[in-house]
Amino acid sequence: MGAAEAFDREVRLFVYRHFVDEGEPPTAAQVADRLGKSTEDVEASFRRLEAAHVLVFAPGTLNIWMANPLCAFPTTFRVTTERGSWWGTCVWDAFGIPAMLDEDAAIATSCPDCSEPMEFRLEGGSLTVDDGVAHFAVPARRWWDNIGYT
Amino acid sequence: MLAFRSEEHVGRWCETRGIPHGASFSLEQAWELGRRWYGDKLSPDWRRATPDEAERVFTDIGLTGDFWRLRA
Structure with a gap:
């Protein structure tokens, strides 16, 4: 090196x-x-x-x-663990924060379509959700064309 | 990558904003993506995944097809 x-x-x-x-x-x-x-x-x-x-x-x-999965500015994904709270850039990164920290977490967000609050809980590596779906608008090979939009 | 209440909400959001529908998948798959992608990010030995390694993660999680290919 x-x-x-x-x-x-x-x-x-x-x-x-x-x-x-x-x-x-x-x-x-x-x-x-x-x-x-x-x-x-x-x-x-x-x-x-x-x-x-x-x-x-x-x-x-x-x-x-961004130092993904962490974001310095407020987003629609707030991740809270016993250790603290951080903004996740997107839902992938929001899940990435407890994965990186190896901690249980609550993730608060809202549906972009109807603004209904949504919360996901990660406990012992298992995800608890009532409903929901993830959506990615940008194909993988174009993610870094504009990472902020992605 | 955003989280919606359902596929119906994804469709309406894309339509009203003129955003092409990309790829929808389960939140369990998104969690697995987060786990596989960022689980070692605090390790001193972390290194960025190669395109082959990244595409293998997508495939393992069931995210397949042209949308998930990193190269043309």
């Missing part, structure tokens, strides 16, 4: 752990401070991680928007 790859791995892990612990992603300056590196080095790592589709930034910035 090269030096840049090893550093990107360290940055990625720090971003995810911070996001889980604090409920929001770190800035490049925060990562730099904690890892004892320059902000420029972390920003270069951020750009490599973006190019590799590991992190997504708010347009025109290096502010983390």
Whole structure:
């Protein structure tokens, strides 16, 4: 593993752990401070991680928007475990949060058509739902054409 | 990827917004997708799945057909 790859791995892990612990992603300056590196080095790592589709930034910035399955901005998917609450980018990511944390969770969302609230519960790795269906509008090969829309 | 109360709601939502109907599948499949995709995301050894690995996950869960292919 090269030096840049090893550093990107360290940055990625720090971003995810911070996001889980604090409920929001770190800035490049925060990562730099904690890892004892320059902000420029972390920003270069951020750009490599973006190019590799590991992190997504708010347009025109290096502010983390998504470290999937976690989303920095409010969405229609709120995931709550004993450890905290996070926004999931979509239903796939909302389910991904308890999977990543290996914790039970309640997922609150609403039907986009009628706005009726819906709640899913994950307990011991089993999903409890009354009804519902998942829908993906964008075919797999076009997901990264516009990941925000996807 | 959104969650709807039923397929009827998916159809109405797509129609009123002019969004082409994509793929509908069960919430159990969506949970399995989340579990398979993100279960190791906090591991230091995590790496992004290759297209072959990703397509294998979709197939294992029963998400098949051209919609789920990552390459043309």
